[in-house]
Amino acid sequence: MSFAPEWLALREKADADARAEDLLVPLRESLVNRNPLLVRDIGCGTGSMGRWLSRRLDGGQHWVLHDRDPRLLAVAGATVTGPGVTVETREGDLTALRAEDLEGTSLLTASALLDLLTADEVDTLAAACVDAGCPALLTLSVAGRVELDPPEPLDAEFAEAFNDHQRREVDGRRLLGPDAVAATVESFERRGAVVWTRPSPWRLGPDQAALAGEWLRGWVDAACEQRPALAEEAPAYLRRRLAGGVRVVVGHVDLLALPRSA
Numbered sequence: 001m002s003f004a005p006e007w008l009a010l011r012e013k014a015d016a017d018a019r020a021e022d023l024l025v026p027l028r029e030s031l032v033n034r035n036p037l038l039v040r041d042i043g044c045g046t047g048s049m050g051r052w053l054s055r056r057l058d059g060g061q062h063w064v065l066h067d068r069d070p071r072l073l074a075v076a077g078a079t080v081t082g083p084g085v086t087v088e089t090r091e092g093d094l095t096a097l098r099a100e101d102l103e104g105t106s107l108l109t110a111s112a113l114l115d116l117l118t119a120d121e122v123d124t125l126a127a128a129c130v131d132a133g134c135p136a137l138l139t140l141s142v143a144g145r146v147e148l149d150p151p152e153p154l155d156a157e158f159a160e161a162f163n164d165h166q167r168r169e170v171d172g173r174r175l176l177g178p179d180a181v182a183a184t185v186e187s188f189e190r191r192g193a194v195v196w197t198r199p200s201p202w203r204l205g206p207d208q209a210a211l212a213g214e215w216l217r218g219w220v221d222a223a224c225e226q227r228p229a230l231a232e233e234a235p236a237y238l239r240r241r242l243a244g245g246v247r248v249v250v251g252h253v254d255l256l257a258l259p260r261s262a
Contacts, residue, residue: 005072005075008045008046008048009046010211010214012046012048012051014211015052015111015139015202016048018140018200018252019052019111019139019200019254020198020199023196023198023254026196026258027137028058030135031106031107035058035060036059036060036084037059037061037062038106038107039053039054039057039061039062039063039064039105039106039107039109040097040102040107040108040109041063041066041076042066042108042113043066043094043111043113043116044065044067044073045069045072045111045112046072046076046079047076047077047079048111049111050063050065050087051080053109053137054080054082055082059084060084060085061084061085061086062085062087063080063085063086063087063088064087064088064089064090065080065090066090066091066092066094067089068091068092068094069091070091073089073090073091076089077089097125097128098124098128099127102128102129103132106135107136108125108137109137109138109139110136110138111139112141114181114184115142115166115177115178117175118173118174118176119176121173122180122183122187125187126187126191126193127191129193129257130191133259133261134259134262135256135258135259136257137256138184138254138257139252140200140253141180141184141254141255142180142251142252143178143181143199143251143252144163144178144251145159145250146159146250146251147248147249147251148241148246148247149248150244152237154237157223157227157230158220159223161226161227161230162219162222164226164227165223165226166178168226181197181255184257185197188257188259191259192260193259194257194258194260195258196255197253197254197255198253199251199253199254200252200253201249202215202250204246204247204249204250205246206245209245209246212245213242215248216241217238220234220238
């Protein structure tokens, strides 16, 4: 599954504003004796996580950027930069990482990824991190909660249909969608890791009108794809929402997992 560079660029500021920076306190403590850092960003897209996080970590850093889309990797490889930061890119299946692939890795990170994985893929990822003693910072996972202002009776129907769409089966893979954070916490904790979670919601209003409008259209389209009966209501619903200017809180969750060996 890949995303358009334009969409990733549109959401980058909202992502940066939403991420839970207090999780960086225990993360930095766990990395204090690791210098230089080897950081793997899986499903890196255009590199927004690298641009955000590299400026918030100390010391030298070598980033390995993983993605299936060579177009996105090219952008990420050219833009994740900074003093003491070096980068390499890896194209391929990011769900196939094992503990041996993470040997020497100081930190594994990802943004807006967990809800696109299956339960088995999340469990494989947790096993790889714990077995390798590698901390994991996994941000902006869909939480399944949306608050539109002002509320309408149809909001709940669209939200329920969208959440079901996030849990759909794609090419034989049953995606976790808003269940991803709970599944990830369970997988890490079952292996003895210490896990923190924090809310990281988008708060979109007039200052993010382009993103809010694009998000709303995509949210409604996905809901209608999952529940076609909503298509009759969708055009009028969108007109009302867009005419008033979209104000919405979109729930996400950030997660930090520290294997005890880390």
